Amino acid sequence: xxxxxxxxxxxxxxxxxxxxxxxxxxxxxxxxxxxxxxxxxxxxxxxxxxxxxxxxxxxxxxxxxxxxxxxxxxxxxxxxxxxxxxxxxxxxxxxxxxxxxxxxxxxxxxxxxxxxxxxxxxxxxxxxxxxxxxxxxxxxxxxxxxxxxxxxxxxxxxxxxxxxxxxxxxxxxxxxxxxxxxxxxxxxxxxxxxxxxxxxxxxxxxxxxxxxxxxxxxxxxxxxxxxxxxxxxxxxxxxxxxxxxxxxxxxxxxxxxxxxxxxxxxxxxxxxxxxxxxxxxxxxxxxxxxxxxxxxxxxxxxxxxxxxxxxxxxxxxxxxxxxxxxxxxxxxxxxxxxxxxxxxxxxxxxxxxxxxxxxxxxxxxxxxxxxxxxxxxxxxxxxxxxxxxxxxxxxxxxxxxxxxxxxxxxxxxxxxxxxxxxxxxxxxxxxxxxxxxxxxxxxxxxxxxxxxxxxxxxxxxxxxxxxxxxxxxxxxxxxxxxxxxxxxxxxxxxxxxxxxxxxxxxxxxxxxxxxxxxxxxxxxxxxxxxxxxxxxxxxxxxxxxxxxxxxxxxxxxxxxxxxxxxxxxxxxxxxxxxxxxxxxxxxxxxxxxxxxxxxxxxxxxxxxxxxxxxxxxxxxxxxxxxxxxxxxxxxxxxxxxxxxxxxxxxxxxxxxxxxxxxxxxxxxxxxxxxxxxxxxxxxxxxxxxxxxxxxxxxxxxxxxxxxxxxxxxxxxxxx
Amino acid sequence: xxxxxxxxxxxxxxxxxxxxxxxxxxxxxxxxxxxxxxxxxxxxxxxxxxxxxxxxxxxxxxxxxxxxxxxxxxxxxxxxxxxxxxxxxxxxxxxxxxxxxxxxxxxxxxxxxxxxxxxxxxxxxx
Numbered sequence: 001x002x003x004x005x006x007x008x009x010x011x012x013x014x015x016x017x018x019x020x021x022x023x024x025x026x027x028x029x030x031x032x033x034x035x036x037x038x039x040x041x042x043x044x045x046x047x048x049x050x051x052x053x054x055x056x057x058x059x060x061x062x063x064x065x066x067x068x069x070x071x072x073x074x075x076x077x078x079x080x081x082x083x084x085x086x087x088x089x090x091x092x093x094x095x096x097x098x099x100x101x102x103x104x105x106x107x108x109x110x111x112x113x114x115x116x117x118x119x120x121x122x123x124x125x126x127x128x129x130x131x132x133x134x135x136x137x138x139x140x141x142x143x144x145x146x147x148x149x150x151x152x153x154x155x156x157x158x159x160x161x162x163x164x165x166x167x168x169x170x171x172x173x174x175x176x177x178x179x180x181x182x183x184x185x186x187x188x189x190x191x192x193x194x195x196x197x198x199x200x201x202x203x204x205x206x207x208x209x210x211x212x213x214x215x216x217x218x219x220x221x222x223x224x225x226x227x228x229x230x231x232x233x234x235x236x237x238x239x240x241x242x243x244x245x246x247x248x249x250x251x252x253x254x255x256x257x258x259x260x261x262x263x264x265x266x267x268x269x270x271x272x273x274x275x276x277x278x279x280x281x282x283x284x285x286x287x288x289x290x291x292x293x294x295x296x297x298x299x300x301x302x303x304x305x306x307x308x309x310x311x312x313x314x315x316x317x318x319x320x321x322x323x324x325x326x327x328x329x330x331x332x333x334x335x336x337x338x339x340x341x342x343x344x345x346x347x348x349x350x351x352x353x354x355x356x357x358x359x360x361x362x363x364x365x366x367x368x369x370x371x372x373x374x375x376x377x378x379x380x381x382x383x384x385x386x387x388x389x390x391x392x393x394x395x396x397x398x399x400x401x402x403x404x405x406x407x408x409x410x411x412x413x414x415x416x417x418x419x420x421x422x423x424x425x426x427x428x429x430x431x432x433x434x435x436x437x438x439x440x441x442x443x444x445x446x447x448x449x450x451x452x453x454x455x456x457x458x459x460x461x462x463x464x465x466x467x468x469x470x471x472x473x474x475x476x477x478x479x480x481x482x483x484x485x486x487x488x489x490x491x492x493x494x495x496x497x498x499x500x501x502x503x504x505x506x507x508x509x510x511x512x513x514x515x516x517x518x519x520x521x522x523x524x525x526x527x528x529x530x531x532x533x534x535x536x537x538x539x540x541x542x543x544x545x546x547x548x549x550x551x552x553x554x555x556x557x558x559x560x561x562x563x564x565x566x567x568x569x570x571x572x573x574x575x576x577x578x579x580x581x582x583x584x585x586x587x588x589x590x591x592x593x594x595x596x597x598x599x600x601x602x603x604x605x606x607x608x609x610x611x612x613x614x615x616x617x618x619x620x621x622x623x624x625x626x627x628x629x630x631x632x633x634x635x636x637x638x639x640x641x642x643x644x645x646x647x648x649x650x651x652x653x654x655x656x657x658x659x660x661x662x663x664x665x666x667x668x669x670x671x672x673x674x675x676x677x678x679x680x681x682x683x684x685x686x687x688x689x690x691x692x693x694x695x696x697x698x699x700x701x702x703x704x705x706x707x708x709x710x711x712x713x714x715x716x717x718x719x
Numbered sequence: 720x721x722x723x724x725x726x727x728x729x730x731x732x733x734x735x736x737x738x739x740x741x742x743x744x745x746x747x748x749x750x751x752x753x754x755x756x757x758x759x760x761x762x763x764x765x766x767x768x769x770x771x772x773x774x775x776x777x778x779x780x781x782x783x784x785x786x787x788x789x790x791x792x793x794x795x796x797x798x799x800x801x802x803x804x805x806x807x808x809x810x811x812x813x814x815x816x817x818x819x820x821x822x823x824x825x826x827x828x829x830x831x832x833x834x835x836x837x838x839x840x841x842x843x844x845x
Binding site: 358 | 839
């Protein structure tokens with residue numbers, strides 16, 4: 001069996017790691033090899049994936065391995081690398097990281113389900129978060145482990161030697177040597193180990209690969225020992241990256257040798273300290289002289305500890321370096337942050353799902369009609385059906401259908417429902433008669449407008465409410481939160497995704513509905529229950545387009561039937577559906593605001609010019625105390641209506657007053673009916689008043705114009 | 720083998736009422752009673768339902784879709800896509816692949832309930 005190593009077939013034996021096989025093939029790597037996954041001296045690109053520690057993965061037939069050095073960047077893959085990584089969640093009582101004696105003992109003492117993660121199996125713990133929540137790579141999958149307790153028994157790592165020549169190939173730690181004893185290692189010289197040591201390591205000599213180890217013997221003499229392989233032991237240090245990462249997290253504890261301090265070592269004087277960032281001992285001296293006198297500062301100045309192994313190799317030496325200069329104990333290692341191992345982008349994204357966008361019951365109908373679908377307010381909605389202008393005229397001159405099933409739709413009931421709604425809304429609710437509807441704003445405690453919609457009284461103790469499409473989810477929480485806070489006896493049912501809604505609008509809307517089964521159209525701001533084209537509907541008479549409009553709320557699964565029937569019945573009336581593009585023009589001609597588009601985070605009724613929306617003589621409602629104060633504070637800006645000749649400027653366009661910034665446009669459309677452009681915009685007040693003629697960036701005057709721009713008396717909507 | 724699941728509209732009634740009144744309801748035999756919250760229930764099946772709370776909201780409901788899957792398959796699916804696990808009580812609720820779902824556990828089978836507005840997305844993410 002063989003794999004491909006740097007383009008050459010390389011034999012391997014069963015269960016052999018890629019590194020062991022490549023060493024046996026004579027492919028030695030520069031620097032010290034630990035064969036324990038602690039350093040970055042055996043990295044390779046394996047089957048297109050970079051930063052693979054070849055000491056930890058078993059060789060497989062056909063595997064493509066391309067070596068790169070610790071301080072190099074692997075080549076980026078030219079295309080997708082393998083299948084998308086899979087992720088999963090696992091729930092256990094205890095997860096133990098490390099299958100050494102400490103880990104196995106901890107596992108045996110643990111009750112319930114126990115998961116053991118050990119990198120000798122090719123599995124790696126990558127990160128720990130609050131929970132405790134541990135992310136691991138297990139059998140090639142990204143596993144998010146939710147555990148009652150995380151036990152870290154990661155043991156100890158061997159300290160790599162730092163001396164002149166330590167970047168040469170042919171250096172092994174003591175434990176690495178133990179794993180490779182059956183390999184042909186040539187002349188082996190041991191330094192610092194208990195058995196057979198030739199003394200204390202001074203330097204290594206050779207060209208590319210070690211040829212001699214110079215050691216100081218017991219009498220203080222430096223002696224050169226010819227060698228093909230040098231085995232070095234400098235002691236051990238806790239393998240504590242995960243322990244440091246979990247610092248302060250509850251439910252995580254370290255056990256065994258990882259809790260013991262690092263063995264003392266002498267300060268580095270020559271050689272490579274950080275193989276990942278190619279930082280030498282001389283670099284430490286240089287930055288120290290420049291005043292970088294702390295571990296974190298040295299890290300920032302040299303980049304030591306920022307590379308692939310995240311300081312596993314260099315930190316013991318930097319700590320010794322600082323200790324030697326300060327005369328104090330070595331400083332604690334720096335903070336560890338996720339991830340402890342390199343991840344592919346695919347692994348980082350595994351299991352991540354984007355928030356979904358909902359589809360109304362008319363989604364297929366829109367697409368069949370050539371609707372250009374766009375995402376708006378958490379839903380897929382038709383922007384237009386290919387001809388926004390014709391859609392506009394259908395509303396103004398004939399009849400049109402609009403899908404408003406995205407609106408927030410709620411039902412509330414209960415003996416205290418009126419009192420509840422009186423507090424929720426700034427308008428009056430008690431005097432709303434059964435069968436009537438009222439437009440209302442919603443404020444937060446600061447008096448800021450956060451949503452708007454309709455209040456419809458179904459019975460003495462029952463109402464339906466509507467909210468904006470994008471605000472429905474929040475309003476659900478808002479209503480429930482306040483009902484609980486006030487301990488009101490009310491029931492709240494969010495029917496947003498249970499009901500479809502079609503807006504039948506235009507001067508011929510009523511005629512169409514009479515054809516479809518409506519016997520008597522409800523008056524403006526009234527509602528009724530009726531069967532339309534065989535579909536039971538709650539019909540609300542209102543207007544956002546400025547024309548007579550009837551919102552037909554109905555069961556979600558009947559939307560298509562209702563839509564197709566109305567479209568068929570209205571063919572000779574010139575019916576066509578309209579999308580958001582036309583709707584935005586229609587509503588802007590009427591000066592209707594869109595919350596979040598025309599409002600800012602601190603917009604209140606005084607800035608919006610909507611004082612009529614709040615009945616300040618009401619005893620209490622959300623935002624009233626704040627508005628009482630705000631009423632006394634002169635406003636600094638105001639939302640106003642503006643008009644200009646020609647095409648509509650970009651929404652967001654800046655308004656100028658002389659050379660001064662005067663505000664900006666929030667909504668802007670060319671009005672086909674009026675023949676000029678209409679806008680809403682925020683304008684700074686000058687001496688307490690709105691400047692008469694702010695100017696657009698292209699020099700056109702944006703003339704202050706009262707809203708509604710069209711049909712100010714609302715005759716078309718009521719007609 | 721890959722199981723293809725297609726969500727179909729679930730017809731039933733949705734009731735919001737006082738928890739005490741819902742606790743005392745005798746649900747129609749053979750119906751599936753998914754208690755979304757102490758004060759809210761989705762009942763799939765036929766038959767009369769009497770709720771003692773005079774202000775209870777009782778509406779026909781067709782805004783949910785669903786499909787059955789083996790519990791073992793559901794556990795694997797949830798394990799792949801959610802940070803919670805299916806528990807033995809009758810209704811599990813939460814995000815799976817970022818989609819809010821309700822899992823009604825009935826022995827070795829699970830009824831996956833999702834708002835029809837998101838059913839297409841759920842099918843795509845399965």
